Amino acid sequence: MLRPTVGPMARNAIPGVGRPVRRMEARTGAEWEPRAWPWRIPAVTALLADGIDFGQATVLVGENGSGKSTILEALAEAYGLNPEGGSTGARFSTQRTESPLSDSVQLVRGAGASRGGYFLRAETMHGLFSYLATSGDSFHHLSHGESFRAILEDRTRHRGRIRPGLYLLDEPESALSFTSSLHALATLVDLLAEPGVQIVMATHSPMLSALPGATILQLSDAGIEPRAWEDLDLVVNERYFLADPQRFLRHLG
Numbered sequence: 001m002l003r004p005t006v007g008p009m010a011r012n013a014i015p016g017v018g019r020p021v022r023r024m025e026a027r028t029g030a031e032w033e034p035r036a037w038p039w040r041i042p043a044v045t046a047l048l049a050d051g052i053d054f055g056q057a058t059v060l061v062g063e064n065g066s067g068k069s070t071i072l073e074a075l076a077e078a079y080g081l082n083p084e085g086g087s088t089g090a091r092f093s094t095q096r097t098e099s100p101l102s103d104s105v106q107l108v109r110g111a112g113a114s115r116g117g118y119f120l121r122a123e124t125m126h127g128l129f130s131y132l133a134t135s136g137d138s139f140h141h142l143s144h145g146e147s148f149r150a151i152l153e154d155r156t157r158h159r160g161r162i163r164p165g166l167y168l169l170d171e172p173e174s175a176l177s178f179t180s181s182l183h184a185l186a187t188l189v190d191l192l193a194e195p196g197v198q199i200v201m202a203t204h205s206p207m208l209s210a211l212p213g214a215t216i217l218q219l220s221d222a223g224i225e226p227r228a229w230e231d232l233d234l235v236v237n238e239r240y241f242l243a244d245p246q247r248f249l250r251h252l253g
Contacts, residue, residue, distance in 0.1 A: 019198040020117065020166040023108035024075055025051030030104040038099040043067035046223030048104060055215045057192055060202040061227075061234055062219030068202035069121070070099050071219075072170050075200060077102035079166055081119040087155070088117060114196050116165035118155045120148070120172060148175040152187055156197075164196025173205035181207045206235045 026048040032039045039045065044067050052058075052071075060068045073083050080088045083098045152172075156163055176184055188211055191197045203209055209216060210229055218227045229235060241248050 018113045018164070018196045019054065019056055019110045020113040020115065020164075020196075021054050021075070021079065021107050021198060021200075022110050023051055023053050024071075024078065024105050025108070027104055027106040032104050038067065038070045038101050039104070041065075041067040041070065042221050042223045043071060043219040044101060047071060050224075052217070052224065054198065054200060055213075056195075056197070057188075057199045057211055057214035058201070059209045059211060059214045059216045060200070060219060061204070061209055061216065061232055063233075066219040068219055069170050070101055072121075072168055072200060072202045073098055074101035074105055075107075076119045076168050078105050078107050079117060080115075081117055081166075081168065083119070085119050085121050087119075088115070113198075114164035114166075116163060117167060118165070119168040119170075120152065121168075121170035148172060149180060149183060149187075152184065156187075156191055162191055162194040162197060164194060166198045166200070167191065169199070169201040169203075171202055171204065173203055173208055178207075181205060184208070185211065204234060206232070206238050209234065 024047065032048075034040060034045070039048070043062070060072065062068050077083050077098065082088075083102075156167060172184060173181055185208060188199060188201075188208075191199065192211075192213065199211070199214075201208065201211070201214075209232060216227050216229060216232065218225050218232060220233075
């Protein structure tokens with residue numbers, strides 16, 4: 001059972017009261033082919049063997065292909081969220097590309113917690129915005145980063161109050177500049193002030209992975225490992241690069 005350590009500001013974490021999802025694990029009686037995709041991904045193998053316990057905020061990090069988006073997508077589908085993004089009520093689909101992993105997992109939900117939520121994933125945002133436009137909500141006139149910030153603010157609040165629920169973010173940094181990433185991080189911190197809010201985020205961003213109080217899981221060929229923020233590969237490597245870019249660039253080409 002994975003009970004990960006937490007990020008750099010964990011001492012300020014808000015207790016996980018009323019969190020919508022306490023755990024994701026292999027579904028009782030489910031069958032799968034271990035040599036087939038996505039079950040052969042080491043992180044997926046670890047998930048099905050040991051399960052993942054979710055606190056109020058969880059950050060998934062790892063290289064491309066490590067299984068971050070696959071696991072987040074399965075969590076969304078098992079929870080009842082549209083795998084292409086949106087809320088539990090979103091009903092749109094462009095092309096079915098989701099993995100069948102959600103058929104192999106089950107969720108342990110928090111008693112009395114909100115059943116609401118929202119899924120934001122960078123690769124399908126254009127389709128989500130087109131779907132929302134059919135009901136009068138327009139985000140297409142904004143830049144990629146502006147629209148991401150706008151929908152994050154809009155869909156997490158109702159009449160100025162934070163909506164409790166599960167919020168899933170898949171690589172949000174692809175839309176965000178450094179300054180916008182700071183604003184997004186501040187928004188996530190504000191959301192976590194509401195005990196009924198739970199966040200699970202997959203990211204390559206050292207900044208976003210520093211979300212205060214978050215548990216951090218690094219996905220790799222070794223499976224799923226809890227890591228402190230300062231020990232993450234993405235943090236260590238970015239520090240090395242910023243300290244001496246030429247050290248890396250001279251090995252390219």
